[in-house]
Structure formats: structure tokens, C-alpha cells
Amino acid sequence: MNTLGEKFSFTSFGESHGKAIGGVLDGVPAGVRIDMDRIREALDKRAGRVAPSLEDGCAYSLELKGKGISPRALREGDEVEWLSGVMDGVTLGTPIAFIIRNKDARPEDYEWLKYSYRIGHADRTYQEKYGIRDHRGGGRASARETASRVVAGTVAQQLLAEKGIEIRAKLMQVGEEKNPERFDEYIAAIQRDGDSIGGIVECVITGLPVGVGEPIFDKLQSHLAFAMMSINGCKGFEYGSGFEGVGLKGSEMYLSENHTLISGGIAGGISDGTPVVFRCVFKPTASNRKTLETMFQGSKVSEFQSFKAGRHDACIAVRAVAVVEAMAALVVRNLM
Numbered sequence: 001m002n003t004l005g006e007k008f009s010f011t012s013f014g015e016s017h018g019k020a021i022g023g024v025l026d027g028v029p030a031g032v033r034i035d036m037d038r039i040r041e042a043l044d045k046r047a048g049r050v051a052p053s054l055e056d057g058c059a060y061s062l063e064l065k066g067k068g069i070s071p072r073a074l075r076e077g078d079e080v081e082w083l084s085g086v087m088d089g090v091t092l093g094t095p096i097a098f099i100i101r102n103k104d105a106r107p108e109d110y111e112w113l114k115y116s117y118r119i120g121h122a123d124r125t126y127q128e129k130y131g132i133r134d135h136r137g138g139g140r141a142s143a144r145e146t147a148s149r150v151v152a153g154t155v156a157q158q159l160l161a162e163k164g165i166e167i168r169a170k171l172m173q174v175g176e177e178k179n180p181e182r183f184d185e186y187i188a189a190i191q192r193d194g195d196s197i198g199g200i201v202e203c204v205i206t207g208l209p210v211g212v213g214e215p216i217f218d219k220l221q222s223h224l225a226f227a228m229m230s231i232n233g234c235k236g237f238e239y240g241s242g243f244e245g246v247g248l249k250g251s252e253m254y255l256s257e258n259h260t261l262i263s264g265g266i267a268g269g270i271s272d273g274t275p276v277v278f279r280c281v282f283k284p285t286a287s288n289r290k291t292l293e294t295m296f297q298g299s300k301v302s303e304f305q306s307f308k309a310g311r312h313d314a315c316i317a318v319r320a321v322a323v324v325e326a327m328a329a330l331v332v333r334n335l336m
Helices: 036-047 071-075 107-114 123-130 143-161 180-192 220-228 242-247 250-254 256-263 317-335
Strands: 009-014 020-026 080-084 096-101 166-174 199-206 234-239 276-282 291-296 302-306
Touching: 009 143, 020 143, 036 080, 036 143, 036 317, 096 143, 143 166, 143 317, 166 180, 166 317, 199 317, 220 234, 220 276, 220 317, 234 242, 276 317
Parallel strands: none
Antiparallel strands: 009 020, 020 096, 080 096, 166 199, 199 276, 234 276, 291 302
């Protein structure tokens, strides 16, 4: 499915190297003036055209701007065209449809992918499931699709801000490196080597009142995990103490200074009024400039295939920061 949410829903459409990507956002009340500058800032952060400072909620230095970022992401204008639901920048209460035209697509760079599968990418599974796939940059499995999520999620963030709810994410780890001051140098070295690396993004939701989320199958953390794991390249989700909490004793959960750290702001699937804290891990980009083993379409025999064509990120977690914020906003707005 390509739709998230029920009361406040977002539908994504479009392929990486098609004419455009876009979305339909339903459930936005009438009379809301959309902050276009905020949407532009979020899109620029997702594309890597700007690198937010530490104060802006992103734990990597300004020198990181452009390092390890796909050249295509830096060149795409990401101009949003509003097709419906908005008049003179104000919402009408009807479904909001928008597109972002793909102006720097180079489908010819991916011609060899008509017959090859990248290991760790969706190439083979899409082909096996549907009998057809868009080989141009991965089609729907490309990070390009996330630009639509950022537009919709930023609208949701604006609505939540009116209720005093803020969502801020940051890059907290790249590979084995945990020092933010070394992220730019670390990623630049990976890029020079023609390789890619994974990373961890942490997100904090503040101002959320008690009572968001439902028992059992509609728990707040369940919805957040569902949304985060839908982001291309996301390989894991944890909240509160997460997997590291395995070494904690039960008695430690009752210490007030440890409460948010351990619970992550959620108890029984429902927000408890303290900051909601969760983390997502993103894998290394499947495409890179190394010579890697791949599988020829329709054959069980592997062969070596160069990935020197195309434009790729050295660390997709850098640009995932804005996407994580957007998806969290869509989830919270829908549940509220």
C-alpha cells in the first residue's frame, strides 16, 4: 500500500526517474496558511543542500554540506506544485494534491540494471513479485520518493506546532563513529573510497500530551515503527532504552531520572507526557562505486558487475533526518 493514516492520511506516488513524484494529503482542516518557507527548508535539509547546525537539531557540522550526498539530490530544485486543496497558500479543507517534477533524472545511467540485480536492493524482489519493475534508479524503492513525504510531513508538523508539539531529529552515529564533530570527515573518507556506510538517526517528540496511542495493535510505538520501517533503507527501530536496555534491572525503571531514558515517553502504547524518544538505523547504500557481486536477471549464477554508473549517497542516514521528522509528524497527527 502507498497510503499512511486514516483520519489524517498521506498517499505517495511517482518513480525516481519518472516525470514527477507527489502526494495526496487528506484531513487538513480549512483555513490553514501553509508555511512555504518551512517546507522549502525541510526539502533542502532532505536533499543535503543545507546542513543544519547543532542548534537546529542535527548533530553534524556545517562542513558536512554536500559531502557524501548524491549529486542529483543537490541539483534537483524540488519545487512543489500544488494541484488542489490550496488556494493562495491557504488550505480549503479538501484533499491536497501536489507534485515535484523530476528535473535532473538520468535514466540512461541505469540501463545495465535492466538485466542485473543489486545485492541488498529491491531489484530482484520487485521483479519476482510483479513480473515488471522500473529499473531506473530503483523506481519506488529510491530515496527520491521521500521528498513527497517531507512535504506532507512538514504540513503535519505545522499543525502540531500549533498545539505546542515539536519533532526534532538528529544524526547520532555514522558507522562506528559517534562523535558528531568527526562525521563529515568520516563520510568524506568513505566517499573517496567509493563506498557507503550506515548510520543512526534519533528523534525526540516534545509537548505530546498524555493519551496519544491505543492499547494492543494501535500503540504509539507500533505506528512509529511502521512508519519508520517504511522509509527506504531503514533496517531497525527502537524506542526508549531499546536494545541497550537489556542490561538494566527492573528496579532501575522506577528511578525518576531514568524514566524517559527507559520508557521513551510511552507506557502501554500510550504517550505519558514526557518526551518520546526513538531511534532508526539506516543501512549502507546498496549502490556505490565499488565493483561488487550482483546477480544476472533470471539466473542463479552470480557475476561481477561494476556500480560505477549512477549517482549515490555515501551515507543515506544524513538525508534521512528530515524524513524521520516528517514521518513522525504524520503518525502523531493521525493518532491525535
